[in-house]
Amino acid sequence: MQPLNDKWMRILGVPLLALVGQWAMYGYTNVPYPDDWRIPFFFVLGSVVVWEINRWGIIFSRRRYPEQTQTWQRVLYQFSWFVVFASFIRITQTWFYQQIGLWHSTELFEFKPYFFNTLVSVVGTVQIAAVYEGIYLYQRWRMTYEEAEELKKVNLQSQLDSLKTQINPHFLFNNLNSLSSLITTDAQQAELFLDELSSVYRYLLRQDERSLCPLAEEIRFIKSYFYLLKTRFGDGVFMEIAVDEHAMLCLIPPLTLQLLFENAIRHNIISADRPLTIRVYTEQKMLYVENNRQLRTATAASNQAGLQDSMTKYKLLDQPSVSVYQDEFRFRVGVPLLPPPAEVTVSKSEHNR
Template identity: 40%
Template sequence: MKSKTAQEKLYNRYYRLFIIPMIFLLYYLLSYLVNPFSPYWSSLSSSNLKELLVEGTIMMCNCWLITELSLILARWMDQLIPWEKRPLGRFVVQLCCQLIVVFVVLSILFLLVLPLIFGREVVEPAVTTVEKIDEWQFVFVCVMLSILISAVHTGNYFLKRWKTSMLEASQLKLNAAKLKEIAMQAQLQSLKLQLDPHFMFNNFSTLSALITEDSRTALSFLENLSRVYRYMIINLNNDIITLKEEIKFIQAYIYLIKIRHGDHVDIDIQIPENIMSMGIPPITLQLLIENAIKHNVASGAQPLHIRIYQEGAGTITVSNNIQLISYNIPSTKLGLENIRNRYLILSDHTLEIRKEAGAFLVTLPLLEFKK
């Protein structure tokens, strides 16, 4: 707060250093434009240096006083009658107050200051029409300068409000984007945590059966299961991994499939090397393989064939032959919906699910992977 106040004071100081000399110059410019044939210009041109300095000092003080009072009046009106609430009333009241302020300043100038400097015998009321016109010209120019100062202040006021509103709007958009990102990350984290039960439910039953049937194979199965599970834990904090990493994980995961199903499940991976650096949500392929095995018959007479291959540019497809089991299996409904939701959060793309020629196909868009 202190630094802001110091900055405002510095700004106001430079603001006055700029505007007061400008008002001083504008006074003479407007006076000349209003009446370039006034005798005042002839007398001014014939004045000596001392007279010019006295004249300039008096007018500079006059301009400074009008400027300060106009700015004080405008700031006071900003608090009393803001432009946003009553613009017409503000205009009328401020104009009347400015006229009063200018007449008071000029009255002090004519009745006190000038007689004190030049003596009362020098400062006499205007008697000729030309002198009266010059006096009213002087009053008119001072009023115009006061209005101009208020207009500049008002323009500066609205410019600051506009900048403030733009900054506030930008900040609100930034905060909204941050909140949206936080919400999306929380949702994504929740979706990734759902992977664990979906994976573990299918393997613990196999491990339980192996313990009683073949303890050595059960031990090997458990070791590989721990390796796969460790991979899942490591990638829990990753939103996207390379396709190469996912394929490496799947190849390790195939060992568990072979223990569980033997040759009844055939998994064929045909992915070209040139797309291995593309990204994919972690454990996506494992979910699709589990989904295919869970809902289809896999036996010696009816082996389940699962293929993972590139079907089009920027996509890979996971397909399996459809041979649905004849009874209902309890489902957590986390597989395809989980993958779909993660794609919606991470990108504008989504997976494509279709059935054709007796096969169930899921096409996954490949994402850009950034380290």
């Protein structure tokens, strides 16, 4: 949440508005404006105290109901706060006026001064708060608009990257070369390889318009994708999958696993003597892709290349950040698992109760 940038409002705006409000109150009640300096002084002082306390109500309401869709809850929270605290402070202040003799009255609780003193304070606070709320709504709208535009750019770039992957001549050439070798040596395995290659391209072609997909689909895809890698690299590469069954319904951006697998393949030595092992596992609503670290010298400085796109997507989806960890022996990327639609619906309904 952005901090309230209202220094001058607190220093000058509230005191000036308090003086204007007090003048209006005396004019409305047909009482001559007092010559006693203590009355405007204490009224301004009380207004500053009222606003500072009510300002906390604005801050708390924004923390509790920050979204544009929660505007009514936020406004009702603020209004209730204003009425309670402004009334308490002004009633206490009016009683204090009488105790120090700022006016003479035979009744201890004369309704009119208590009522109008409180009314002016609440109305003034609501008017100022309305300006604050308007600025806040505009800022939230602008932020949402900018994030939506940024997400469009990221999605377009992701689609472009996906298209590049689909028509990547190296990727296609390597797989066709592997297929050609299998046709002459093992026709049955060549048929299986062709099926997996078709599955990979079919999946790639389906991702143009989706921002999220079930983890189960990504796991099925990565198994087909890894089959191609295994056929190419043989005992130079291994994969381990340990994903909880209940996590399969969770959502992640499509092609996330492919991106992370490509990152591992591109930047590490792969050989039968030094095999690369890629592990996929889940822990505490996170999906981790981890590999043993044996960097190629030419790419050692760019081991995190290609991860920025995934990080940006999660940021724009307002989700926890992608985590990256590396040490001398391993490289690990953790991506948050987003709840499936059913869980989102349930959590929203529970939140609204």
